[in-house]
Amino acid sequence: MSTITESKTVTPRRAVLAMPEYHPPLAGREALRLDFNENTFAPSPRVIERLHAITSEGLTKYPERQGVEAIVAKHLGLKADQVLLTNGVDEAIHLVCAAFLEDGDEALISTPSFFMYDVSVQMMTPDGLRKVQADESLAFPFERFLAAITPKTKLIIVASPNNPTGAVVSREALLQIAAAAPQAVLLVDEAYFHFHGETTMQDVGSIPNLIVARTFSKAYGMANLRIGLLAGDARLIGYTRKVSSPYNVNGVALDCLPVALEDSAYLAWYVEQVRVGRERMMSGLDALGVPYFPSAANFVLMRIGPKHKELVEAMRRRGVLLRDRSSDPGCDGFVRITIGVEAHVTAGLEALVASLKEIAWTR
Template sequence: MRTTTNLVTELKTVRPRKAVLEMPEYHPPLAGRDALRLDFNENTFAPSPKVMERLRAVTGEELTKYPEREPVERIVAKHFGLQPEQVLLTNGVDEAIHLMCVTFLDADDEALISTPTFFMYDVNIKMMTPHLRKVQAGATLEFPFERFMAAITERTKLIIVASPNNPTGAVVKREHLLAIAAAAPHAVMMVDEAYYHFHGESTMKDFATAPNLIVARTFSKAYGLANLRVGMLAGNAELLKFVRKTGSPYNVNGVALACLPAAIADDEYIAWYTEQVRVGRERMMNGLRELGVPFFFSHANFVLMNIGPKHKALVETMHTRGVLLRDRSTDPGCDGFVRITIGLEEHVTRGLDALAASLQEIEWVPTV
């Protein structure tokens, strides 16, 4: 008779692919977030009132149907001045990254990123190939353009660059992004513009001159739809045809698809929220200057600061004061760094007040 012990023993012989065994894991610290959430770069308020109105109007019959992505892709494409075949909606940018890697990377191919950056690039690339080349930014955390260009080889098949970058808030010049795409015509280049609304510069108008360029956007940040999980890829229709082939036909849920048109149509709300972030970001950086805390100039809805050896103590103390921060010390070149999200004016005020009190409580003094 088969026993539980025998089954466990047998299952130990069932192993996943080597790449899965060796790929890193991402464990977001989502538990216990019942505080002011200045840790995940989310919208700290709410989506557009028009989204809430559409959400309340979702019917039971709508929930019984499989979601239809294509009609909403046509609406999104028109909004961004693109053709429907140039847009693919995804289950957040996380799925977009996954699909790019699955579509374009073989086991012997190389992928290229600059670090520090969004950790999910690392996770998804290494799921497909061990040949991930990382170009580390210098002490200023600015994008290392010249060294990045020099790292492109004939084996490079996928390049991913975030602008603005997470966790640094640094941007890459548009001309540099286009130069990278031109230098690697044999590779697909994805520009992750998740934080586009807080900076305003995009390569989405450059698809005609950069046929190997694909842009990723999210509706989680400025639009406030993080819980609905919806993002998009935009670019060359021929390239997206292959990406579409690797994805699920029902990857984006129907509630997200119902709400997305309302979200993108409310330009007034987006203008208001992004202005809140712009003003709040300036206030936060000025406040950090007054506190003597070193930080990196940001073009996103967050600021990365250098706390040094007391970074863990600061995060813990802020939590006791009802404010969550994100410790980025394990990111390459970020030892001692902590990130704070920028949102509404009142949230920036609470964040700065808690920060000043917490720094005093942990007896922090600048070390750089």
């Protein structure tokens, strides 16, 4: 029997070997989920009704996203060819990278931010990811970010509000970035837009290198259905559509999305719950003496320091999940808590008070 030598074994592309992996800590989440920035309550009741109305025959069909894309485009004040529905924003990021990055190109992000940017960029250009680190304030480093753009920059990704900080980047600053890099796609990740309100969606089409990403996982409460979108100049969306699977969004999600969009009253109610709860959480942290980053999203990032792991475990014992963000650049000792409906904010604060006392936390 011949021995298979290393030179004859199957190996992936160099980029796959080099790219980082994302391992979300999803196991054992049968508790109050204040760790992943999900809607903590429910989607619109109309979504539940629609789920019950789906027939067995409906499940046998391949999904058709084009009609729903037209509905979403109208909802956003856009044309159908300016919108692409995706399997969540995770896929949206991947598709933009696949459409516009080649090996050797540069992509620019600020850190700390969403880790999937690293994964998708480095899959396409292993040595091309450029990062601008925020200072101790964790605010978006606009001037240094602008100065980091080079002729090799082909993709720029900015999240506003940002995850994990909740920091925002003004529309004016984003348009300056787009103007400074006409050779690059500017992808503005607005996954947490509904909890802040400022957007660049009105600039889609007039800014030729702008693409906006949105998700229906957060405010709409449809994370398990996996649906998001890209909106941008029709030419850019056409290139992105070309690298997308024709059946990338499942039919159940497509069936439910129009009724979710129709229920604007429910969306407004949930967003207001988060807005009030966020202020209440930040006031509670002030009273406890816990430093935090002022947030425009549905979460708050707080600085616990060396006892960050102890706090996460103490909260878990009380049935509340938090997300330790200490591995993020510049976030050592930081822990993130999701904001949801009033009862969940109350439970989170009560558990936080007891847990900080248990671990003998001091500032």
